[in-house]
Amino acid sequence: MTGVSDLYQEILLDHNSKPRNFRKPEEATHSVDGYNPLCGDKITLYLTVADGVITDVGFQGAGCAISKASASMLTQSIKGQSSARALEIFEAFHQMMTEPDAELDFDTLGDLESLSGVIEYPTRIKCAVLAWHAMRAALEGRTDAVTSE
């Protein structure tokens, strides 16, 4: 399976060196700060939601390769989706990160599957889920900072 993990590694490094949507959307309707004290990852996630659809999404901040790649992939996977669909993607991703024996929903996960190996590194799971918790909090209308610990 070396080939598969090489591919995952490549996707991860690509998102880390060229994070997608690494910006603040001009007309953001939601923003939530996320902080992972274990690693020091800090991000701000921005969403523009109109009529229940996430029309734009971006993030800023600084953190380790996994937190950044995960946030970058998040922006790609939820842009243009309904809020309800984004929460389904959250559930699929969260399950992949927390339930080693789960049957994964690969159709929903898409490229996010490349982060599946993180489950073997418990301290890094917090890095991978940080942006996702920020997204869910934003969709729930929360404005307070989210910590992943």
Ligand code: ZN
């Ligand atoms: Zn981290």
